[in-house]
Amino acid sequence: MSSSGIHKLPSSKECNVLVFRGVRAVDPSSNLDAIVDVVVEGKTITHVGPNAAECVFGECVFEVPHAPGALLFPGLFDLHTHLREPGQEYKEDLASGLAAAAAGGFTDVCAMPNTRPVNDNRAITEMLVLKSRTIGGTRLHPIAAITVGQKGEALTEMADLKEAGAVAVSDDGYCVTRSDVMRRALEYASTFDLPVIQHCEDHALTAGAQMHEGIVSTKLGLRGWPRVAEDVIVARDVILAEYTRARYHVAHVSTAGALRILREAKSRGIRVTAEVTPHHLLLTDASLLGYNTACKVNPPLREDEDLSVLREALADGTIDCIATDHAPHSPLEKDCDLHDASPGMIGLELCVPLMLGLVRKNILPLSRFVDALTAAPAKIAGRTASRIKEGAEANLTLVDPDAHWTVTPDRLRSKSKNTPFIGQSVTGMVVMTVVGGAVAFDANEKPE
Numbered sequence: 001m002s003s004s005g006i007h008k009l010p011s012s013k014e015c016n017v018l019v020f021r022g023v024r025a026v027d028p029s030s031n032l033d034a035i036v037d038v039v040v041e042g043k044t045i046t047h048v049g050p051n052a053a054e055c056v057f058g059e060c061v062f063e064v065p066h067a068p069g070a071l072l073f074p075g076l077f078d079l080h081t082h083l084r085e086p087g088q089e090y091k092e093d094l095a096s097g098l099a100a101a102a103a104g105g106f107t108d109v110c111a112m113p114n115t116r117p118v119n120d121n122r123a124i125t126e127m128l129v130l131k132s133r134t135i136g137g138t139r140l141h142p143i144a145a146i147t148v149g150q151k152g153e154a155l156t157e158m159a160d161l162k163e164a165g166a167v168a169v170s171d172d173g174y175c176v177t178r179s180d181v182m183r184r185a186l187e188y189a190s191t192f193d194l195p196v197i198q199h200c201e202d203h204a205l206t207a208g209a210q211m212h213e214g215i216v217s218t219k220l221g222l223r224g225w226p227r228v229a230e231d232v233i234v235a236r237d238v239i240l241a242e243y244t245r246a247r248y249h250v251a252h253v254s255t256a257g258a259l260r261i262l263r264e265a266k267s268r269g270i271r272v273t274a275e276v277t278p279h280h281l282l283l284t285d286a287s288l289l290g291y292n293t294a295c296k297v298n299p300p301l302r303e304d305e306d307l308s309v310l311r312e313a314l315a316d317g318t319i320d321c322i323a324t325d326h327a328p329h330s331p332l333e334k335d336c337d338l339h340d341a342s343p344g345m346i347g348l349e350l351c352v353p354l355m356l357g358l359v360r361k362n363i364l365p366l367s368r369f370v371d372a373l374t375a376a377p378a379k380i381a382g383r384t385a386s387r388i389k390e391g392a393e394a395n396l397t398l399v400d401p402d403a404h405w406t407v408t409p410d411r412l413r414s415k416s417k418n419t420p421f422i423g424q425s426v427t428g429m430v431v432m433t434v435v436g437g438a439v440a441f442d443a444n445e446k447p448e
């Protein structure tokens with residue numbers, strides 16, 4: 001009771017019982033797509049069902065406000081982010097990156113090792129685990145390097161890295177181009193059941209490239225990154241994955257050719273998986289016609305024909321998951337000539353609205369959208385997938401699919417604002433993110 005005698009409603013962060021009343025809960029892994037009440041007590045989901053909240057009352061019960069038609073998902077899992085700590089905290093750090101993740105609906109993110117120094121050792125992996133726990137909210141799962149310094153030569157100490165908390169290995173940003181190194185990496189990683197995540201780029205074919213090689217690059221007079229630079233690496237790696245029986249994952253797949261190879265490999269039972277980014281599903285090389293550095297990414301934005309193949313492959317499950325490749329860069333790396341700009345765009349806070357756009361257009365079934373952002377990536381990272389069912393740990397993402405908002409720099413929690421979607425209006429808003437029963441993000445509360 002406040003001093004005025006008026007009862008102050010508790011905030012979502014003060015209550016240990018959360019009630020989601022009459023939400024559409026969608027969890028394909030639990031065969032759930034229904035309007036239900038979901039009750040969270042402490043760390044756990046205790047009730048799921050029609051009118052399940054009726055028996056819940058008490059002092060500190062928080063009724064989560066939401067619009068009609070709100071969607072409740074298991075907490076989203078991002079297999080591919082760059083949080084830039086240690087070393088480039090002016091672009092992002094763990095606190096800002098994890099806050100951006102929570103605001104984007106992600107309860108779990110995997111952090112790529114291309115930091116300064118590279119996460120190729122136990123000390124950095126442990127630091128990331130410990131520091132992210134201190135920050136709280138969205139959980140961080142480190143991905144460690146495949147090779148020392150990401151130089152493509154000596155393998156890292158994967159036993160140590162796994163023990164310290166690494167969920168996968170990757171030299172993302174660079175490709176492991178040497179076949180002998182890749183073979184040994186697959187063999188070594190498989191002894192610890194770590195997936196090897198490859199950035200598929202034959203660097204000899206992309207030297208000096210600024211964008212996708214095609215009509216647009218010719219028009220702009222820029223050196224192009226041909227599709228085949230991705231395809232040849234995927235083809236070789238699939239052969240090595242079959243030979244070594246290791247788990248192989250293709251990061252940010254971008255070409256129709258790579259998908260053809262992956263589809264064939266999957267049909268033969270080879271342990272390959274793949275992810276696609278929202279930007280490769282939505283944008284083409286035409287967006288570089290104005291030399292917009294925000295659209296410079298690696299691999300580059302391709303063409304319409306790639307987009308339709310990527311969308312189909314995501315819908316039919318050939319592409320297992322959606323991953324943001326959240327790649328923060330400051331004005332230093334982006335307010336410059338295209339040639340000098342670093343590749344990458346931020347993605348954590350825009351993934352849900354952008355991907356729900358594909359759901360609305362019937363390009364992506366809602367159940368596939370959920371699976372591609374929850375169970376599928378969690379499985380690849382070897383983590384328990386979040387679920388909406390009684391007894392499960394409460395990791396939840398509440399979304400208002402009809403809310404419109406405009407992407408402006410001040411709305412984004414990420415330190416970096418490098419996205420071509422600035423200024424655009426989008427539909428679909430993350431309303432709340434719950435991690436282990438605690439509210440990590442609440443759109444109704446002003447950030448501190």
Ligand code: DOR
Pocket residue numbers: 082114172173174199296297298299327328342343344345
């Ligand atoms: O666009 C990209 N940005 N692709 C990568 O592979 C690396 C990333 C980064 O670290 O900025």
Ligand code: ZN
Pocket residue numbers: 080081082112172173325327
């Ligand atoms: Zn990346």
